[in-house]
Amino acid sequence: MAQEPLLEVKNLKKYFEIRGGLLKQVTGYVKAVDDISFTVRCGETLGIVGESGCGKSTAGRTILRLIEPTSGKVYFDGVDLAKLSREEMRRKRKDIQMVFQDPYASLNPRLTVADIIGEALPAHGVTDRQEINRRVNETLELCGLTAEQGRRYPHEFSGGQRQRVGIARSLILRPKLIIADEPVSALDVSIQAQIINLLQDLQEQLGLTYLFISHDLSVIRHISSRVGVMYLGRLVEIGAAEDLYETPRHPYTQALLSAIPLADPLAKRERVVLQGDVPSPANPPQGCAFSPRCPKVMDVCKVNRPEMVQMSGSYQVACHLYHN
Numbered sequence: 001m002a003q004e005p006l007l008e009v010k011n012l013k014k015y016f017e018i019r020g021g022l023l024k025q026v027t028g029y030v031k032a033v034d035d036i037s038f039t040v041r042c043g044e045t046l047g048i049v050g051e052s053g054c055g056k057s058t059a060g061r062t063i064l065r066l067i068e069p070t071s072g073k074v075y076f077d078g079v080d081l082a083k084l085s086r087e088e089m090r091r092k093r094k095d096i097q098m099v100f101q102d103p104y105a106s107l108n109p110r111l112t113v114a115d116i117i118g119e120a121l122p123a124h125g126v127t128d129r130q131e132i133n134r135r136v137n138e139t140l141e142l143c144g145l146t147a148e149q150g151r152r153y154p155h156e157f158s159g160g161q162r163q164r165v166g167i168a169r170s171l172i173l174r175p176k177l178i179i180a181d182e183p184v185s186a187l188d189v190s191i192q193a194q195i196i197n198l199l200q201d202l203q204e205q206l207g208l209t210y211l212f213i214s215h216d217l218s219v220i221r222h223i224s225s226r227v228g229v230m231y232l233g234r235l236v237e238i239g240a241a242e243d244l245y246e247t248p249r250h251p252y253t254q255a256l257l258s259a260i261p262l263a264d265p266l267a268k269r270e271r272v273v274l275q276g277d278v279p280s281p282a283n284p285p286q287g288c289a290f291s292p293r294c295p296k297v298m299d300v301c302k303v304n305r306p307e308m309v310q311m312s313g314s315y316q317v318a319c320h321l322y323h324n
């Protein structure tokens, strides 16, 4: 059951400089993450969903300070991560781990899977060989792999098994929070379900908290207790998953959801086809970033950027339709 906030993100921004000309001067910014705020409570899964390029992966990496934020605050377990030295942040990463879309790219092909999984232990004070083996074998088993498979190399595994290795590697230090960035997007649908089920089992067994990033609304619905929808670097809607999928408030969320099949084959939902492409984050529209594509656009939308409005409970939406 979700309780205290484990992660608090406040007004987080990540702007990338655009440089041009002979002197390579700054000519503009790509606003990849533009002032997002949310919390993730202990034991819950917050899903972050949005189209490719909406800034969700940059947000995940910025939270973990794999990329330094432009501004904003990230509190983990009440600690302001920006105030930690490089060494303190390295130690803190024991509690916050990341699972990537393509684990193969980050698995050293010259190491056995057991060595890959146990690689981080010595840096965190576990140097006894027997203890390393014990922890690695225990973690392999948790992830549905055997000690014998631990003696093999990454290229000997299928995509789904490699993602199990990636998950085992993220769990070896027994973190509290996992940031999973498109962890099943590269897998076949049947394998996706196995990995999602594994993540849910691990959450229950180890009391994990997840920030789960994906472009896939069906995957997000399956695993998340709450969902945040991102568009062009900003959160446009966030709330309980059931509520958001049943009654989406933001026109962008309504359009996204209208494209996925309903669980009830007899139920009907009107498909909203969005016109045009996502604008460039280097040159976002004035006012609401969704206004050039929004079927419900009003004059005010083209001038004023809508702030988040609190709906019932902790449900929030950023749209002028809900401003008084």
Ligand code: SF4
Residues within 6 Å of the ligand: 250, 251, 252, 288, 289, 290, 291, 294, 295, 296, 297, 298, 301, 306, 318, 319, 320, 321
């Ligand atoms: Fe559409 Fe206006 Fe709401 Fe933006 S603020 S989503 S343009 S209605």
